[in-house]
């Protein structure tokens with residue numbers, strides 16, 4: 001099954017700055033995503049995107065929401081239409097005249113799967129958070145204290161352990177950090193700090 005999008009441009013530049021309201025985005029999320037684990041993952045990535053936009057990029061609230069919205073909806077079609085991932089959510093957002101940068105971030109969150117290169121910082125951070133967030137969450141579930149007391153070295157140990165969260169691609173995680181120009185350790189520490197407080 002190929003998920004290649006075979007496209008390079010998404011949305012329309014005249015829609016720059018157009019977003020869904022939080023209520024509209026949450027409605028779409030609830031309607032499309034029925035699986036609780038996937039919901040948790042998408043909410044976690046949304047939170048990480050918002051926090052990074054605010055704290056590391058020092059973006060204003062409107063831009064923070066654009067980052068958050070990309071995170072919130074990036075896997076919206078994975079649950080019910082895996083063979084159309086992420087084509088279906090892209091088309092939905094295009095029909096709703098959403099900001100092309102948000103759509104591009106969703107389209108490039110797995111360059112090896114969708115064939116779209118991450119270009120902007122928003123694109124690159126979504127790609128970087130996606131897999132790593134899931135691995136760290138899986139690690140928290142096996143620790144008695146969850147995120148409490150979690151350390152960088154514990155996460156790095158799990159990363160080296162191929163059998164742990166075996167479906168999470170270590171190569172993609174490193175590739176994403178390289179593309180974003182951010183050390184893997186910094187991304188891990190950011191996720192530990194933020195994800196434990198949702």
Ligand SMILES: [Fe+2]
Pocket residue numbers: 041045074075130131
């Ligand atoms: Fe994801």
